[in-house]
Structure formats: structure tokens, C-alpha cells
Amino acid sequence: MGKESILVRGNKTLSGEVKISGAKNSALKLMAASLLGQGQSTIQNVPDISDIAIMSDVLRRLGASVQRIDHSLLIDTSAVDSFSTPYELVSRMRASISVLGPLIGRFGQAQVAMPGGCQIGARKIDMHLVGLESLGVLFEVDHGTLIATTPDGLRGAHVVLEFPSVGATENMLMAAVVAEGSTVIENAAREPEIVDLCNMLCDMGARISGAGTANIEVEGVPLSSLHPCVHETIGDRIEAGTFLAGGALTGGPVTVQGIDPDYLRMAIMKLKAMGCVVSCGEDYITVSRNGDLTSTDIQTLPHPGFPTDLQAQFMLLASLADGISVITENVFENRFMFASELMRMGADITLEDHHAIVRGAGALQGAPVSSTDLRAGAALVLAGIVAEGYTTVYDIQHIDRGYEDYVGKLRSLGADVTRTDAPAQV
Secondary structure (H helix, E strand, O other): OOOEEEEEEOOOOOOEEEEOOEOHHHHHHHHHHHHHOOOEEEEEOOOOOHHHHHHHHHHHHHOOEEEEEOOEEEEEOOOOOOOEEOHHHHOOOHHHHHHHHHHHHHHOEEEEEOOOOOOOOOOOOHHHHHHHHHOOOEEEEEOOEEEEEOOOOOEOOEEEOOOOOHHHHHHHHHHHOOOEOEEEEEOOOOOHHHHHHHHHHHHOOOEEEOOOOOEEEEEOOOHHHOOOOEEEOOEOHHHHHHHHHHHHHHOOOEEEEOOOHHHHHHHHHHHHHOOOEEEEOOOEEEEEOOOOOEOOOEEEOOOOOEOHHHHHHHHHHHHOOEOEEEEEOOOOOOOOHHHHHHHHOOOEEEEEOOEEEEEOOOOOEOOEEEOOOHHHHHHHHHHHHHOEOEEEEEOOHHHHOOOOOHHHHHHHOOOEEEEEEOOOOO
16 A cells, blocks of 8 residues: 555635634644643644644653643643653654753753754754853753753843744743743744744743734743643634635635634735735635736745745746746745646746746646645645646645645535545656
């Protein structure tokens, strides 16, 4: 039996309503933050995806109990007695580096295997280390393991990040909440997931202000004053954006429910620029289109700019739009690997350094393609829905990392998609 793949028959159909899952990129960090609670926290609206399963294994290895009940996780960290995470787990998911900050906060030390590379970019952790060093953490590397100590304890500091790194901001926050004195993180990441993490930390007894702005202030509290909590994960803006791109491709209408439209302001603006009609409510977004897609230029930037995690989906839209679009990738250097797979389906794309010049091809043809990363895989399935004939998408383990029941949700919108066991691609 071969690996699973997704078989798509291009029927150009996506319409209806879909419920968006909890945000992967938030839930993973909320799980890490539970280490500071030293008891049983409940995190609600957690997607059932492989990345969450891996983070659950990381927490269990540290001594926590993790139980899933429907879409809630009950995480009891009272028995956690280890501050070391092995390479076998870290290598499966880079986001597991996010336990570094809370382990340092709880134990004053940590041993975390250095994460390896990533297909969509190097994503070094230098900024994580520089920020934590400002708080009094000392680091050394021994046989591939990052060893952190705090000989003089954690102390507040004013830190300026050279780039608004999400991961560095998160790790600093989870250490700073128990540092002595005040910490200011300048040029902090502003993503909604950062706000969600800050809200959970505050639910646990932390004192944080400025979340969602470029300057976050933390007033340290004793570790003993932090406690478990119940917290609901925000909706996944990237999953929502993916289904909105699908509605824009087929004309829809497609409504995504369970998402704050403010999280996707730039994506909504670009959908409108490409000829779509978008309407929003408090927790939903609807997209439809009657005329042709029109070209537009996009450049990825940290939030509130256009999200790099929607770049592949909008490159697909551009490949079917009238005119020439220029897409500039400013966040991950290798994210254009998706373009070569889309070109197998007939897209007209020229790559120049970190720019992609996309000429509307008018139509795509079904073909065997491979997911090069999580978001590329989701976009390739959408491409198959609007392509002529059949498309087989391989390496769908990438899709399973971040989309719960992606095939089921697409089928509920009318797509002809099926998960199937197939021989490995030759």
C-alpha cells in the first residue's frame, strides 16, 4: 500500500458555508504556555491535526498529561519534571522550539534539541536566543542540543527585535512573564496569534499590555502566582483565507464561519482588487465573483501586511487572472517551490530572485503534483478543483499538519475530492 494522496476531479465547484477550525499557529503556543500553569488547563477549539499530536507528544515527554475531548485539550502540567526535549520530537515540528521560553520560565533552565532546516526557509532561531539572553539566559550548544541556564535568574529588559519574529516574540513573552521587573519588547510581532497567547497568559495571572502593537510591555510576576486556566483558541485565519481563495477561484459564494474579519484585512483587500465581492459580519466572511479575476500585485510582510501563508493560494488566483501579477516574497526565501508544481498544471510563472511574475494562463490542466509544504499542498488541491481533468496531489502529510479534514470540508462545498491510497509517485 502506498502513501495517501488526494485525487481531485476538476468540477469548478465550491459554494456554501464552512466552519473554520481553531488556529494551528496559536494552539501550538497555547499548549506550550500551559507549562507555566503547573496544573490542569483546558484549551478549547483546538484543531485535530498532526502538528497538535506532535506537540502533545512533546508535552507528554516532559511529564504532562494531555487528553483530547472533542476539540478541547485537557493539559495537566503539575507532574512535569523534565526540562529536556529530544531531537526525535523537535525534528518532526519546528514549532516545538516554543517550549524553550516556558521551560526557562518554570525551571530556570532548559535543554532543547536544535531544530533542523525547513523546506520553505532557514528560519534560524538567532532572534529567540538574543532576546532571551537579554533576560539573563545563557546558552551553549552541546552535540546539537541547546542548553539554557539562568545563573542570576530571569530579569526584565528592554529588547528591540531586528525583525518582528513571531517565534522570538512568543518565547520572550513566556519567559518574561516570570522575570523580575519589567520587560519591553520593541518591534514585537503583531499577529492575532500573539494576542491570543497574551490573552491566555493573562488568564493565567500574567501582566501584559500592548499585545497586537509593536511594543509589548510585561510586568513580571512570581511563578507561584501563575495558575491553570480555560482558554478558547481563535479561529484560523490561514484556513479561512484558503477557503476564501477557493471561493474566489470558482465564483462561490463561499462563507467561512468562526473567524474575525480583522485578521484578514489585507487578504480581503486583495480579493476585492481581483474582482471579488466580499461581505463580512462579526465572525464570518463571504466571497463571491461574477466577472473575471483581474491581476494585482502582492508582497508578503509581517502582520498586518499580507501573510506569507496565503501567498501560494493567491499565486493560484493570479495564474487565472487577466493580466500580469507580481508577487514578492519577503518572509521565506524558498516559498516559491510551489510555483514549479503549479507550472506543471499550465501556469505561466517566471521567478526572479524573490519575485514571481505571474501571467494569467486562462486555464489549468490536471496533473500529478507534490505538496512542497503545508500551504502549497492546500493550494494545489484548489488548483485541481478548477483544472481540466484529474489532479493527484502527493505528499499530503504536509496538508494534514495544518488542515483538519480538508477533504471533508471541500466535499461539503461541492468539490469532487477523495483521499486515496496510491503508489508513490515515480
